[in-house]
Amino acid sequence: MGFLGGGFILFILFCSFEKSFGSGKTRHFKWDVEYMFWSPDCKENVVMGINGQFPGPTIRAKAGDTISVLLSNKLHTEGVVIHWHGIRQMGTPWADGTASISQCAINPGETFDYRFIVDKAGTYFYHGHFGMQRSAGLYGSLIVDVADGETEPFYYDAEFNMLLSDWWHQSVHHQEVGLSSKPFRWIGEPQTLLINGRGQFNCSLAAHFSNTTSTKQCNLRGNEQCAPQILRVLPNKTYRLRIASTTALASLNLAVGGHKMVVVEADGNYVQPFQVEDIDIYSGESYSVLIRTNQEASKTTGFQLVLEEEDPKPHKP
Ligand SMILES: *[C@@H]1O[C@H](CO)[C@@H](O)[C@H](O)[C@H]1NC(C)=O
Ligand SMILES: *[C@@H]1O[C@H](CO)[C@@H](O)[C@H](O)[C@H]1NC(C)=O
Ligand SMILES: *[C@@H]1O[C@H](CO)[C@@H](O)[C@H](O)[C@H]1NC(C)=O
Ligand SMILES: [Cu+2]
Numbered sequence: 001m002g003f004l005g006g007g008f009i010l011f012i013l014f015c016s017f018e019k020s021f022g023s024g025k026t027r028h029f030k031w032d033v034e035y036m037f038w039s040p041d042c043k044e045n046v047v048m049g050i051n052g053q054f055p056g057p058t059i060r061a062k063a064g065d066t067i068s069v070l071l072s073n074k075l076h077t078e079g080v081v082i083h084w085h086g087i088r089q090m091g092t093p094w095a096d097g098t099a100s101i102s103q104c105a106i107n108p109g110e111t112f113d114y115r116f117i118v119d120k121a122g123t124y125f126y127h128g129h130f131g132m133q134r135s136a137g138l139y140g141s142l143i144v145d146v147a148d149g150e151t152e153p154f155y156y157d158a159e160f161n162m163l164l165s166d167w168w169h170q171s172v173h174h175q176e177v178g179l180s181s182k183p184f185r186w187i188g189e190p191q192t193l194l195i196n197g198r199g200q201f202n203c204s205l206a207a208h209f210s211n212t213t214s215t216k217q218c219n220l221r222g223n224e225q226c227a228p229q230i231l232r233v234l235p236n237k238t239y240r241l242r243i244a245s246t247t248a249l250a251s252l253n254l255a256v257g258g259h260k261m262v263v264v265e266a267d268g269n270y271v272q273p274f275q276v277e278d279i280d281i282y283s284g285e286s287y288s289v290l291i292r293t294n295q296e297a298s299k300t301t302g303f304q305l306v307l308e309e310e311d312p313k314p315h316k317p
Pocket of ligand 1: 202
């Protein structure tokens with residue numbers, strides 16, 4: 001009798017749980033995680049990619065949707081997990097993607113179905129959470145829009161996504177052995193900072209912007225894996241920049257030449273808007289800022305992404 005009663009209660013709990021999964025749309029993704037050759041900063045190296053892409057695909061959903069990522073580990077010799085940074089995982093702790101804490105690492109050749117609800121609109125990202133896989137390039141953006149019928153508490157004409165990361169030329173195995181050696185071997189600052197997985201290691205290859213109508217990109221034609229991220233904007237419009245940092249180490253400062261930024265979101269929470277010249281962002285943080293473009297067309301402006309020194313000095317934006 002007692003057993004049957006318990007079973008009935010469990011059945012009711014199960015039904016309400018299923019119902020909460022059904023409140024939005026279910027968005028299905030099928031991902032293969034694998035190592036591949038890539039040139040994030042114009043120097044060929046090995047990165048951890050998803051479905052042949054680096055950074056991994058952007059997940060875009062609406063608040064209340066269920067995300068289902070069927071993840072296959074194609075790494076051959078190491079386990080993998082993915083952590084959905086900033087997602088609260090209410091009722092789904094097993095989908096949090098922290099190896100040895102919320103799940104065992106997914107073995108080579110195995111598949112795991114990450115299924116969870118994105119309950120809150122905001123700018124998030126995901127990253128590998130096993131060994132040094134985040135440093136190896138296993139990351140991407142996760143953007144949650146407001147639910148149907150709801151509006152953001154601020155206006156913008158269009159938006160851009162900027163996922164910031166740091167990149168070393170040494171392999172993650174090399175970095176890891178150094179960090180765990182006695183004496184300790186410091187890996188040093190990253191060779192390159194990446195915006196949406198793109199940067200230029202060699203400064204003579206870097207983008208040079210001129211204030212004429214043409215944007216000269218040195219030797220880069222624009223279709224290279226390391227070609228700079230160019231955001232094409234119209235004059236006199238408001239743009240939302242969704243900025244997230246998935247750096248392994250670097251503390252960053254971002255500024256948009258000649259434009260002030262109005263901060264409207266931090267880590268998936270709306271904030272009372274305030275204006276800044278530049279923004280400090282550390283690993284794991286995300287912000288949305290609004291910028292208003294100038295009224296005249298045919299001008300280009302650059303982003304300035306700066307590695308903060310360990311002994312911070314006043315900014316010179
Ligand atoms: C940077 O690129 C220039 C032009 O391609 C080349 O001459 C130079 O050797 C490169 N420097 C490094 C450190 O790779
Ligand atoms: C480009 O910028 C330089 C330096 O700021 C300035 O002297 C020059 O007049 C500008 N040219 C144009 C076409 O705006
Ligand atoms: C810029 O946009 C504002 C608001 O939309 C509008 O009132 C203004 O006339 C525009 N200015 C120009 C030069 O188009
Ligand atoms: Cu994280």
